[in-house]
Amino acid sequence: MSNFSYKQARTNEDSSSDSDSPIIIDNKLYADITQNEPHTISLTSFILGIILGVFIGLFPTLRFKSINFYIIALSLFHFLEYYITAKYNPGKVHSDSFLLFGNGKEYLGAHTFALLECLMEYAFWPQSKRTEGIRYYIVFIGVILTIFGQYIRTLAMKTAAQSFSHIIKRKKENNHVLVTYGLYSMFRHPSYFGFFWWAIGLQLVLLNPLSLIVFTLVLWKFFNQRIKVEEKYLISFFGNDYINYKKHTNVWIPFIN
Numbered sequence: 001m002s003n004f005s006y007k008q009a010r011t012n013e014d015s016s017s018d019s020d021s022p023i024i025i026d027n028k029l030y031a032d033i034t035q036n037e038p039h040t041i042s043l044t045s046f047i048l049g050i051i052l053g054v055f056i057g058l059f060p061t062l063r064f065k066s067i068n069f070y071i072i073a074l075s076l077f078h079f080l081e082y083y084i085t086a087k088y089n090p091g092k093v094h095s096d097s098f099l100l101f102g103n104g105k106e107y108l109g110a111h112t113f114a115l116l117e118c119l120m121e122y123a124f125w126p127q128s129k130r131t132e133g134i135r136y137y138i139v140f141i142g143v144i145l146t147i148f149g150q151y152i153r154t155l156a157m158k159t160a161a162q163s164f165s166h167i168i169k170r171k172k173e174n175n176h177v178l179v180t181y182g183l184y185s186m187f188r189h190p191s192y193f194g195f196f197w198w199a200i201g202l203q204l205v206l207l208n209p210l211s212l213i214v215f216t217l218v219l220w221k222f223f224n225q226r227i228k229v230e231e232k233y234l235i236s237f238f239g240n241d242y243i244n245y246k247k248h249t250n251v252w253i254p255f256i257n
Ligand SMILES: C[S@@+](CC[C@H](N)C(=O)[O-])C[C@H]1O[C@@H](n2cnc3c(N)ncnc32)[C@H](O)[C@@H]1O
Pocket: 156, 160, 163, 164, 165, 166, 167, 168, 169, 176, 177, 178, 179, 180, 184, 188, 189, 190, 191, 192, 193, 230, 233, 234
């Protein structure tokens, strides 16, 4: 006979995107199906898979391959946000874990702006998108930053596991532990570090001067503010342990201590 328990109480005031209603059967944690309706999850994954496949398929035919790389990186990123949460943090997985539409209009707007900038410059100033000379090295650095950023982001989510949540926790949960090991011993906010460099890498790949400046400024401001708020709560949860941890680690996003 299976041992079934359903923790219904929502434990944080703004948990609309973090399920926090895990189902435990035989001591194994399962995602809350009411927050992960199978038709939504399968359709979203199917569409992301199609986009990924089409742009991998178009790689040999398109002249300016940076667009392919951009779309492939985007679809992979959004798939991994859900997949890694579902695998390592099933108690918090939610259809919004794809970070697609719940991520705000600004996020979708920023990527649309970047793609439009790239296409306009390609149309009116094609030589600015030719991957020759210095531009070859810029694209190369962009590819490395994107892959590195994605790797760090994914590994951070796996390492923090149940302590990770897409929304900043304002109340401490029983299973929230202070993570100071693995990547977190080298970076204080590795998933933000990964995201920051991933997004900048993508603008370098597109050879987008305008979006590079906009993404850098907007993301820097966003993470600078978010880290301040997040750390205020982390100090209230873990006290001196967090203060000491903070003293010995860096964020590695320029000018954020
Ligand atoms: C989106 S996750 C980001 C985690 C971390 N800032 C990072 O960039 O890897 C936000 C949640 O992680 C939690 N968190 C951040 N750093 C943590 C740590 N070192 N140990 C445990 N929880 C942490 C916060 O309480 C917050 O609810």
